[in-house]
Amino acid sequence: MNSLSPQTVPIPVLPLSLAADSDEPCHLYCLNCEAPLDLHIPNPQDPDCVLGTCEECGAWFLADLAAGAVAWLPKLKRFVARRGVPEAATREMAAPKVDGICAA
Secondary structure, eight states: OOOOOOOOOOOOEEEOOOOOSOOSOEEEBOTTTOOBOEEEOSOTTOTTEEEEEOTTTOOEEEEETTTTEEEEEOOHHHHHHHTSOOHHHHSOOOOOOEEEOOOO
């Protein structure tokens, strides 16, 4: 039996400044260490929803290019272990770094 009860986990959501109508590739950078993110499209039928993973620090992000927003996904094992708020959700968040043009 699982002793965990349902809890709410705060997830920071930040705006993205994107330029539309271009064939240029999109480059997003980690909000934690500023390394380039590896971008994945989990659902080919919704290409505006992009999962970004950081090879350097292991952070994960969910970006909605159509909405112009990015969310920092917390590492739940840290949340569950501390029974508190993830460190990423309590830090002052800067605007995401975007290089190139992302078509929305």
